[in-house]
Amino acid sequence: MCSSGRDPKKVLELRSDVLLLFQLQPEQLDCGAAHLQHPLSILQPLKATPVFRAPGLSAVAVASVSNYTVVFLGTVSGRLLKINLNESMQVVSRRVVTVAYGEPVHHVMQFDPADPSYLYLMTSHQMARVKVAACAMHTTCGDCVGAADAYCGWCALETRCTVQQDCADSSRPRFWTSASEGPGRCPAMTVLPAEIDVHQEYPGMILQISGSLPSLSGMEMSCDYGNSIRTVARVPGPAFGHQIAYCNLLPREQFPAFPPRQDHVAIEMSVRVNGRNIVRANFTIYDCSRIERVSPHTACTSCLSAPWPCFWCLRQHACVSNQSRCEASPNPMSPLDCPQTLPSPLAPMPTGGSQSFPVRLAGAAFFQGEALECSFGPEEIFEAVWVNESAVRCSQVVLHTTQKSQVFPLSLQLKGQPARFLDSPDPMTVEVYNCATGSPDCSQCLGREDLGHLCVWSDGCRLRGPLKPLPGTCPAPEIHAVEPLSGPLDGGTLLTIRGRNLGRRLSDVAHGVWIGSVACEPLADRYTVSEEIVCATGPAPEAFSDVVTVNTSKEGKSREHFSYVLPVVHSLEPAVGPKAGGTRITIHGSARTPASPARCLGVPCRCLYPCVCAWSAEAA
16 A cells, blocks of 8 residues: 555555555544554544556556656566556556566565666566656657656657656746646647748748747747758747747748649748757748649639639639739639539530530620630530520531540630630530440440430441431340359349340340249349349249240240259258357258258358369358
8 A cells, every 4th residue: 555645645555456546534644643653543444446457466656746646557467557647546548568478576666766767676587677658759749748648748949758857947937848738738830921922022921839838039040941941030039928930931942843733832841949940830832823724624713712812814814813913804703703614414426426516604794705616625626606695506516436435525715725714613524425336236236225325236336327217126135154053942043144135224134034934033233234144043833944034025045954953961060069150061962052042940051162072062
């Protein structure tokens, strides 16, 4: 039993697997105190509250550090537990150190009298001197203070996590931040302005420094931008709480390059004091004029949606940071005011076909009468004809593709100015299809009608012309393979049928797959137009064998027969197993297939291997 350190009325006692807290009353403290070193007896029984539980506790040592009680507990397995308790004796953090694995820690355990930052303990074969804290493992102030280790704190000017005596001037205010102060007292900084226009001159930057830091007035300071780029920093006078510092902005010729397809670059800047970077923050350099190059198809919308103060000049088609640079015109003030195309659905068009279609516009009154072009790519430009102030028509558009289907994005641009587009925040697209590609049989060809592709089967898949007849029926289904070739009478076997002309769509075969007179139900998510059907076999009244038929107004039959079989079990081993399951059972019998589900007294049994040798299977 030992005192908690700060309050003599609180006593900790270690039992085999629990640390108990005793709250002593005044009369219990005074019993015999006037004449003897220790009380002889007490009148009221002691009440204990469990503080911490763990199996195999064997030793205890307690220290009072700042506002914490730190308890070190040895275990019978050779480990040392470090428990940090707050003022309410609640556990706020814990750490485990292995001293001698498997050797019990002796009950005698005490701090080094010469240096209490070390603890002596013994096991069966050794004595160890253990450091009470491993502060160096924490590399940031947030991690250091947030670990809630009573011994560890943040040494602000040395930017490292240490015990208090290892931090220079730690006895002075704000040089060392303890765990009891919390992560909210870590040094922090805000840079003003937080966003800098690349085209504007700035005399300097204001730094608002907060958190636990000593006064920086009179110290050697600079602003560090990395890559050995530093500028002069200064604090005008002593400060309490928040400190204000001034810093010269890095020279313009040393601004970092903008990343590709980005209108800004983030820069980390640190305050350097006595050769160490003690606090850091980010600021942003932006360039509004890059937005039209980064987002050419949404230049106006992106400009007015930027997190920086950018303005869109309608006449110059430019994004600027100074609105006075715009020529007099009704310039948009919000993204919704930008001239833009409005999406509308268009029917797929065949490759090489000529077609005209309307494009709806919003906010485009300023451009009415201007010559526009419909752009589907650098080489695909067609005339746009004004219908009214809210619509134009793309005339005689002819697009080509060698793919089964290809999507072309549509943009409107000023004629003769290929880099100047009306915004397309929700891009409009045109699908172009080629009947001659990707449809090797009739069912696949005619099935494309569901996609809006006007194709017809005539010695191959071809575009349906005005004089060609409407699609008719396809040849009878061809079944090339069926697997598996047998299944149980109960049904439920997933039967895979591969071939050609197996329907243009699922509805063609939904009720058209049979095994003799027994239906096989196609699965929608496993159907591939014309090429593959996966269906679930229905139950059969008795064992039989028959061909598989697929009927899509015309009937196709398989060469192979599918057999409904009745499995016969000759023996199984082992004969018994635990109720929880998991026993591997080997079943010997006949007419047994991997596709037939196994059950043991009504309980499902998962097959591990396919049937081998004498029609035997292993199941678990």
